[in-house]
Amino acid sequence: MPDPIDALALARDLIRRPSVTPADEGALGVLEAALTPLGFVCERMPFSEPGTADIDNLYARLGTTGPLLCFAGHTDVVPPGDVKAWSEDPFGAVVKDGFLVGRGASDMKGSIAAFAAAVSRFAPKLAGRGSIGFIITGDEESVSINGTVKMMKALSARGETVDHCVVGEPTSQRRLGDTLKIGRRGSCTGRLRVLGAQGHVAYPHKADNPIPKLVAILAVLTSRRLDEGTPHFEPSNLEVTTVDVGNPATNIIPADARAVFNIRHNDLQTSADLERWVRSACDAVIAERGGAYELDWMTGGDCFITQPGDFTAILSDAVADITGAAPDFSTGGGTSDARFIKNYCPVAELGLVGETMHKVDENVPVADIAALTDIYERVLERYFGVAG
Numbered sequence: 195m196p197d198p199i200d201a202l203a204l205a206r207d208l209i210r211r212p213s214v215t216p217a218d219e220g221a222l223g224v225l226e227a228a229l230t231p232l233g234f235v236c237e238r239m240p241f242s243e244p245g246t247a248d249i250d251n252l253y254a255r256l257g258t259t260g261p262l263l264c265f266a267g268h269t270d271v272v273p274p275g276d277v278k279a280w281s282e283d284p285f286g287a288v289v290k291d292g293f294l295v296g297r298g299a300s301d302m303k304g305s306i307a308a309f310a311a312a313v314s315r316f317a318p319k320l321a322g323r324g325s326i327g328f329i330i331t332g333d334e335e336s337v338s339i340n341g342t343v344k345m346m347k348a349l350s351a352r353g354e355t356v357d358h359c360v361v362g363e364p365t366s367q368r369r370l371g372d373t374l375k376i377g378r379r380g381s382c383t384g385r386l387r388v389l390g391a392q393g394h395v396a397y398p399h400k401a402d403n404p405i406p407k408l409v410a411i412l413a414v415l416t417s418r419r420l421d422e423g424t425p426h427f428e429p430s431n432l433e434v435t436t437v438d439v440g441n442p443a444t445n446i447i448p449a450d451a452r453a454v455f456n457i458r459h460n461d462l463q464t465s466a467d468l469e470r471w472v473r474s475a476c477d478a479v480i481a482e483r484g485g486a487y488e489l490d491w492m493t494g495g496d497c498f499i500t501q502p503g504d505f506t507a508i509l510s511d512a513v514a515d516i517t518g519a520a521p522d523f524s525t526g527g528g529t530s531d532a533r534f535i536k537n538y539c540p541v542a543e544l545g546l547v548g549e550t551m552h553k554v555d556e557n558v559p560v561a562d563i564a565a566l567t568d569i570y571e572r573v574l575e576r577y578f579g580v581a582g
Contacts, residue, residue: 195318196231201304201311201567202560203296204228206287208269208303209296215270215335216247221303222269225330228310229254232317234328239348241340249333249340253349257325261357263577264327265309265570266342266535267336271298272552279554293557300558301551305362306330308563312570316580323578327356334531342531346538352515358505359541360573361532364548365524370562371569375543376506377499377525378533379427379458382465384472385490386411388480392449401447405439407483408451412437414475415455420463426499427460427525453564460525465493494535499525500540509542512572516565544569 204224211221226236234254255262274284274297282288284297294304313326320326333341349356365375388408393401395551412434420430434455441448457468469491476487500506502523514520521544535541546566550556575581 196314197516199228199307199311199314201307201563202289204310204356205299205304205307205563206289206296208307209294209298210285211269212285213270213298213332214273216249216333217535218250218269218332222250222252222330222332225269225310225328226252226254228369228397229328232256232314238349239345241344243339246337246339249331251332251341251345252328252330253345254328254330256313256327257322259322260324262325262327262355263574264329264356265313265360265362265476266311266329266359267302267306267362268331268341268530268531269298269306270332270335271301271303272335275554277432281555284556285447289560291441292560294560294563295555295557297556299556300364300546300548302362302364302545302555304558304563305364305545305566308566308570309362311567312574315571316574318582319575320578323580326574329359329535331495331531333475340533343534344537346534350538356535358537358577359535359539360509360570361535361541361543362529362545363530363532363543364545364551365543365546366526366547368547368549369517370443370547370565371517371519371544373524374506374509374513374521375525375527375532376502377426377522378495378497378527378529379430379460379525380463380497381456381458381494381496381529382468383454383456383492384469385454385492386476387450387451387452387488389450389488391433393447395445395447398447402485404451404485407446407485407487408453410438410479410483411476411487412453412455414479415472420457421460424460424462426523427497430459430463432457459497461497461499463497465496468537498533498536500536500542505540506542509544509573512569512576513544515572516568
């Protein structure tokens with residue numbers, strides 16, 4: 195076997211590839227070059243769809259027998275924003291005062307490097323006990339159409355079964371390992387347009403103002419408390435994100451008025467049920483006040499949970515082994531690619547502290563990358579029943 199991978203060095207190599215979504219800029223190649231000497235069979239899985247960017251993805255597997263434990267993540271990153279606001283080159287991967295600074299350090303090239311380093315140390319012990327896989331996409335920070343969702347479908351279609359999966363999203367809140375994500379709330383978005391008739395404000399009887407109707411609908415939607423939450427989930431919530439009329443004049447009643455809202459929901463709700471409720475609210479207001487409306491509905495991700503059990507215990511115990519404290523189980527936060535993986539196997543998320551993700555001067559302590567590598571190695575030892 196080759197020498198173990200240096201997690202920090204690999205993280206820096208990955209950050210130096212400016213893989214701002216949907217560009218790859220060689221990031222997948224850096225990881226592939228690190229995994230191939232370990233004996234991984236690496237496969238590029240490109241996908242495309244009309245109207246979307248072509249995306250390259252990487253699937254790598256070490257071993258041919260089950261069980262198959264996969265590590266999943268993404269090499270694409272969000273834009274750095276105003277580069278002048280950074281204290282260092284966002285793609286320079288500078289180590290300063292014990293911190294690795296760069297876009298993707300936290301979300302989530304640091305975790306991917308820790309995956310690879312942990313596997314490089316554990317690989318000689320695998321010896322027919324099962325297989326280790328990497329599911330790495332270049333399409334998580336954008337529309338998530340040609341990435342993990344299609345990789346999982348393709349693997350399933352050819353009979354490749356993933357038994358469990360660890361996603362390296364930056365789940366830790368204040369200290370490394372303090373939080374383990376065992377699920378996520380669902381996300382759905384409504385784009386509402388209320389139709390009226392344009393006219394002069396001095397002659398309202400000759401027009402049909404859509405704004406009061408839109409306000410009435412939003413009042414109904416925002417006044418309802420959707421639920422009280424469950425033992426593993428926060429209460430569901432609806433948030434109006436924008437209200438637009440686009441009317442620069444003070445003497446014109448507009449022809450239409452629009453609003454967008456997002457609902458984050460727990461396992462007491464479904465996207466279909468919520469859509470029916472929203473449409474019924476719109477129908478009631480329009481029936482009373484007249485006019486018409488249009489509603490575009492999009493489901494961004496289903497609610498899911500990996501029930502606490504043997505798999506989550508392996509992850510929790512591995513964290514406790516290294517940090518001295520077991521993580522809290524959480525389902526909070528936004529969506530992740532775990533929403534695609536959960537349809538095929540139990541999945542949980544465990545990664546670095548996410549305090550600076552997507553921010554200027556994104557950074558992680560170098561010591562945390564080393565400790566996360568130790569945690570992932572301990573996960574492998576516990577999962578495959580190998581003494582540490």
